Amino acid sequence: METNKTMRETTINLPETKAEAKEKAPLLNSSKAIAILEPPNRGTKKGIAIGDFVLRLCTIGATLGATVTMGNAGAVAPFTTRFLRFEAQFNDIPTFVFFMVANGIVTGYLFLSLPFSTICIVRPLAKAPRIFLVIFDTAMTGLTLASASAVASIVYLAHNGNPNTNWLPFCQQFGDFCSSTSGAMVGSLLAGTLFMTIIILSAFALKRN
Amino acid sequence: METNKTMRETTINLPETKAEAKEKAPLLNSSKAIAILEPPNRGTKKGIAIGDFVLRLCTIGATLGATVTMGNAGAVAPFTTRFLRFEAQFNDIPTFVFFMVANGIVTGYLFLSLPFSTICIVRPLAKAPRIFLVIFDTAMTGLTLASASAVASIVYLAHNGNPNTNWLPFCQQFGDFCSSTSGAMVGSLLAGTLFMTIIILSAFALKRN
Numbered sequence A, B: 001m002e003t004n005k006t007m008r009e010t011t012i013n014l015p016e017t018k019a020e021a022k023e024k025a026p027l028l029n030s031s032k033a034i035a036i037l038e039p040p041n042r043g044t045k046k047g048i049a050i051g052d053f054v055l056r057l058c059t060i061g062a063t064l065g066a067t068v069t070m071g072n073a074g075a076v077a078p079f080t081t082r083f084l085r086f087e088a089q090f091n092d093i094p095t096f097v098f099f100m101v102a103n104g105i106v107t108g109y110l111f112l113s114l115p116f117s118t119i120c121i122v123r124p125l126a127k128a129p130r131i132f133l134v135i136f137d138t139a140m141t142g143l144t145l146a147s148a149s150a151v152a153s154i155v156y157l158a159h160n161g162n163p164n165t166n167w168l169p170f171c172q173q174f175g176d177f178c179s180s181t182s183g184a185m186v187g188s189l190l191a192g193t194l195f196m197t198i199i200i201l202s203a204f205a206l207k208r209n
Helices: A002-020 A026-037 A042-072 A094-122 A128-160 A175-207 B002-020 B026-037 B042-072 B094-122 B128-160 B175-207
Strands: A074-076 A087-089 B074-076 B087-089
Touching: A042 A094, A042 A128, A042 A175, A074 A175, A094 A128, A094 A175, A094 B128, A128 A175, A128 B094, A128 B128, A128 B175, A175 B128, A175 B175, B042 B094, B042 B128, B042 B175, B074 B175, B094 B128, B094 B175, B128 B175
Parallel strands: none
Antiparallel strands: A074 A087, B074 B087
16 A cells, blocks of 8 residues: 555656656656656565575475484384393383474474465565464474474483483483484474574565565 | 655645645645655554563563572472482573573563664664564574473473383472472463564564555
């Protein structure tokens, strides 16, 4: 509505300036009029929207990788005997289950958000899809970072243990399991960082008119 | 700069409209001119800025409360003897130390952000301070939620333990300690939620022109 108003104003203004500068350079003046009719910063906004789309694809890679890595995390202890088998799996620890569910949800959301991001590329001046994306992006950033840091504190315990609470580390016995879960955690932290970049980019896209 | 331009345009337009409608209703017309000079949605933006300021104060309360509660968390086990004293303190667990530092940083940031929020109230159309706030708010949301969920996973362990990894719960012995840390965690989660609301409000403030 605002852009419409300014456009109307400028078209009202045009005859005046044309009349004033008719003798000097009419060609230059008409090209100026076209530049005024085209909304400003359309190109910048389109660039931001494309960056948003690419970042979303990267984030999908990070969260999908984290989900799959966590889902496949498992190790058999080296001291397995014929009758006793010591195994570690991600669903031994509830936090890891939460991590997998959360990252699965975020991956699903990211796939669903791609069409909206495409709308932002096609129509860079539309603000409704961008606001919609900002709201859900913020919630999903929270979910991603929460799951990543919850797992980080458990992975730290698994590596170092805590003598004060008598929680012993188990990473020496289950090395594969620990490295898998650490990798998944890093992927999710990366996704959280990418999400924060997406939010800041969206804020810039909303700022430029 | 953008608003300056539109205002200059409207002041250029004013004499024309006045000359046209001088006979009809000069009083009505001049009030219309004032309405044009006043940028649209200024009131809404001011309302959003005031809401932002109030939410920031609430968030300060939440993070400060969380920091202080965690710092004072401590309990002596009921089976203390004359020679042995079983004590639990927040710095027995590194995650709790991280939580306290993170919440302290966030509280400090929030105090520093209040002047910028005030600028947004005084000048609702200024976009630079709002973008500045969005960038740092996003980072601080990440820090708050990360610290809260890292502590959440430890508090869960302290309450329920994990038989698969042989980590035993200790909340039955140190009830006070556990309730303090749980309270601090809830405060920090609340702060994270308030922060997310602030980011979404900022997006709306940037959207309306």
